[in-house]
Amino acid sequence: MNYRASVLVYPKRGVLDTQGKAVQATLIRLGHGTLEEVRVGRYLQLLLEAPSEAAAREEGDRMCRELLVNDLIEEYSLQVEPA
Amino acid sequence: MNYRASVLVYPKRGVLDTQGKAVQATLIRLGHGTLEEVRVGRYLQLLLEAPSEAAAREEGDRMCRELLVNDLIEEYSLQVEPA
Structure with missing residues (x-):
């Protein structure tokens, strides 16, 4: 079955968000x-x-850990729903 | 009162998503x-x-139109909730 995983990746609290400051x-x-x-x-x-x-969800988490998220400075949220 | 507006900006259907292709x-x-x-x-x-x-919501939409979204190639969704 097809699933859609939506991933939000954003800077950890305490990490300087230079893009955020510039946009603001x-x-x-x-x-x-x-x-x-x-x-x-x-x-x-x-x-x-x-x-x-x-x-x-497990595969989505693995993709985040392996490639999509730099866990030193970023955190993420993952939502999964049938496509 | 404080509100949190969450904006998702993504390529319009039919626009080549080069980043998406590379990540895939x-x-x-x-x-x-x-x-x-x-x-x-x-x-x-x-x-x-x-x-x-x-x-x-109205201010969030204005920010998107004025700066955050290139409506030639992008679309966006906006969610607003009390902070």
């Missing part, structure tokens, strides 16, 4: 004065074949 | 043979002050 400064210059914080990360959508939702 | 090829080389498609986009989390959820 630009948005404030554009007039969005009420903006207090911006965090910028990656969004990945994976379409994969798996025997069960649990198997799809 | 690497994951398949790492042994994830059941992977059928990868789409790569940006995830932004905005913390902003607003009088209501509707006002926070």
